[in-house]
Amino acid sequence: NAGVTQTPKFRILKIGQSMTLQCTQDMNHNYMYWYRQDPGMGLKLIYYSVGAGITDKGEVPNGYNVSRSTTEDFPLRLELAAPSQTSVYFCASDSTGFYNSPLHFGNGTRLTVT
Amino acid sequence: AQSVSQHNHHVILSEAASLELGCNYSYGGTVNLFWYVQYPGQHLQLLLKYFSGDPLVKGIKGFEAEFIKSKFSFNLRKPSVQWSDTAEYFCAVKSGGADGLTFGKGTHLIIQP
Numbered sequence: 001n002a003g004v005t006q007t008p009k010f011r012i013l014k015i016g017q018s019m020t021l022q023c024t025q026d027m028n029h030n031y032m033y034w035y036r037q038d039p040g041m042g043l044k045l046i047y048y049s050v051g052a053g054i055t056d057k058g059e060v061p062n063g064y065n066v067s068r069s070t071t072e073d074f075p076l077r078l079e080l081a082a083p084s085q086t087s088v089y090f091c092a093s094d095s096t097g098f099y100n101s102p103l104h105f106g107n108g109t110r111l112t113v114t
Numbered sequence: 115a116q117s118v119s120q121h122n123h124h125v126i127l128s129e130a131a132s133l134e135l136g137c138n139y140s141y142g143g144t145v146n147l148f149w150y151v152q153y154p155g156q157h158l159q160l161l162l163k164y165f166s167g168d169p170l171v172k173g174i175k176g177f178e179a180e181f182i183k184s185k186f187s188f189n190l191r192k193p194s195v196q197w198s199d200t201a202e203y204f205c206a207v208k209s210g211g212a213d214g215l216t217f218g219k220g221t222h223l224i225i226q227p
Binding site: 031033035040041042043044045048050056058090092094097099100101102103105106107108 | 118144145146150156158160163166204209211212213214215217218219
């Protein structure tokens with residue numbers, strides 16, 4: 001049972017480069033999320049999805065894009081990397097989105113933009 | 115919109131000391147409250163959650179939390195901490211909308227042997 005799997009674990013980008021952070025889950029969860037974690041700031045929601053074909057912006061969406069073509073996959077795209085996007089990125093999934101349903105997190109991707 | 119406030123950003127304790135981490139939230143409607151733990155270099159793991167019933171909830175590894183509605187609080191406690199409890203702890207609230215959890219800024223707990 002893999003749960004939520006993120007790749008890569010680490011990445012260094014130069015300013016202006018692009019990349020896609022991959023996230024896949026094998027729990028058949030409809031709800032998926034991307035958070036970024038910065039020291040002393042907790043986790044901030046970037047984008048979320050309530051099912052295949054449906055995505056919406058979170059608190060800090062600027063500079064990112066997402067797609068959800070299947071239930072399993074929820075990739076996060078950075079088109080023009082900037083130093084402000086240096087962070088740890090976590091993908092999460094949720095079975096129902098209901099009040100008492102916890103989120104399940106992946107192991108994170110540590111991204112450095114120089 | 116809901117928000118979560120964690121009072122202590124850094125806490126240092128000796129082994130066997132008692133722990134209490136504060137968490138307050140602001141939201142007028144029905145909420146569900148969570149504590150997550152992140153061990154060094156790892157992902158977030160659920161410690162415990164509250165959504166109804168007994169306001170004192172017990173989680174894994176000897177942790178518990180008490181929901182006090184009148185104070186909008188959900189403090190995390192452990193009677194006797196261990197070195198392995200060194201981690202970052204996040205309080206989070208979920209209002210039932212589709213946008214997941216709102217997190218506090220986290221408390222970095224260091225347990226000295």
